[in-house]
Amino acid sequence: MALFPISDRVKRLHQTLTTFVEEVCVPAEAVYSAQLGPPGQRFTRIPPVMASLKQQARALGLWNLFLCKPYTEGIGLTNLEYAFLAEVTGRSFLAPEATNGAAPDSGNMEVLARYGTDAQKQQYLVPLLDGRIRSAFLMTEPHVASSDATNIETRIEPDGPDHYRITGRKWWSSGAGDPRCAVFLVMGKTDAAAPRHRQQTLLLVDAAAPGITIHRALTVFGYDDAPHGHMEISLDGVRVPRTHVVLGPGRGFEVVQGRLGPGRIHHCMRAVGMAERALDLLLDRATDPARTPFGKTLAEHGSLPAAVGDARVAIDAARLLVLAAAAAIDQHGPKAARLAIAQAKLAVPAMACRVVDRAIQAYGGAGVAQDVPLAALYAGLRTLRLADGPDEVHRLQISQAELRRARRCRDAAPRRATSVAKL
Known part of the structure; x- marks a missing residue:
């Protein structure tokens, strides 16, 4: 965060949110899962602990953080500022809903805020923002x-x-x-x-x-x-x-593209937090003195330190892609930032999948069971490589832009050659 001009307000929000996620949401995960009940009831009840989490989040000022400028319904953050906060919410599967910023509601609320009529906003946006529906x-x-x-x-x-x-x-x-x-x-x-x-x-x-x-x-x-x-x-x-x-007949594709751009980058923000949690779990397992295969901790075996180093670099590099895309949205709007968004959407979920996969390997059988969240993290991240456009679509979009640039470079080549000859 020190590399970016973040306000004192956002720093305070970041600290408050971090404490809320780590000390309230993460411990509540097991309670939430238990309260869902048996298979026949899982889609008929809402775990009561969620209402408590939402009440605490609202009291702490951690509500509707996702709806960034210029929308007046949010709390006035930029996309770049929100990126730091969304990453924190990615560390617990409860935190996005607890702060009223979970998909698909966040994207749907942005659609209504951007394109909805006054009547549509009153009927649907207001209760969504309030968390009533x-x-x-x-x-x-x-x-x-x-x-x-x-x-x-x-x-x-x-x-x-x-x-x-x-x-x-x-x-x-x-x-x-x-x-x-x-x-x-x-x-x-x-x-x-x-x-x-x-x-x-x-x-x-x-x-x-x-x-x-x-x-x-x-x-x-x-x-x-x-x-x-x-x-x-x-x-x-x-x-x-x-x-x-919404907006008008025949304009659905336009609306959906307006929804998916910010939604994609929000997913990526949270995915960085998911990768950070996986790395924390990996480090905890690697340095556990009670686990010494062949007389050494995992951290003392050859391949794991290298994996830790690779994960650290990959997460930090992916975060920069996310922050660059968020800043581009702030400066130029989602449409003009589409290539930066595509780069983040292509790179970040794949990176996070690799980090989680390596953590699963360190945990052995426990890594694919329910006692640690790694299997669930992997399932969500692997799905994210399909959701809001599969990897192949974003890769194609990026490559097409580069090929257009190649043609411009080729057209400029004779002029460059002439300039060099004159030298």
Whole structure:
């Protein structure tokens, strides 16, 4: 943090948040998991400890940190300032929700803050900001290549002068299993004949609307991520008022791109914190004097010190990519910062996966069991290499930009050659 001009206010928030996460959230993880209950009840109850965590976070001023300038609904942080705080929340799977900054709510709230009408904000944004309801984001579909959002097949058709009807099937609808989920943000096609990026529309859909069926909760390496879950959902003629269109018909792709840019970097901020926790766990295991395979601690064996050094460098390098992307958003906006965001999204989850994997190896059988959080960390991070655009999409975006630069360099080569000849 010393390398960056961070205000005293953010330093105080960072210290308060660090204490809250390490001394309150981390110890509460086992309590939360126990309170979820048996499999048949995991999507019907909210562990009571979460309400306590939220109450403490609000009292400490750690609420809605994610909604950065220029949104007046937040606390006025820049994206760069928030990056330092989001990293801390990544150290506990409870901290993002406890501070009301968990996905998909954070991205959905940003959509409403940026594009919502006054009526939409009053109906959905206000209770989301207050933590009274939760939300889900429905874009990915099981039967198309959803890495290209223009492929979606869910139909949004006119139903009289004042309504639309939605028909389609979605999956990986994160947040839809939560009993507090009150609104779905649903992406579908309103005009298949329009230009490719003007075919889609985003609608706000009441989660209890007739015609919605939640078929199952998808698991991530066996984790159901209850109570919010990742649900497979069908929408069979779901009727929605036209006033629930976000920004306007045919502008869904535009809205989604505006949502995913900041959302991607928020994921990366937290992923750095996840990697830091994994490294801490690795160091604890490596230096444990009670564990001495072949008469030495793990830290005294040849390969582990090298792995620790590599992890330290990788985490610090990844953090700089995240901070650079956050600063670019502050200075130029999410659209202009898209390449910096893509670089972070490509590099950070993959880095964190490697760090967690090495920590798992040090823990042996315990590393893949439930007594330490490494297996759950790995499952979440490996999924992040697919969520909000897979690695391949970001890699392609970066390479295309570099190839365009190559053409500019080639065009400039004769001029450079002439200049050298004159010398």
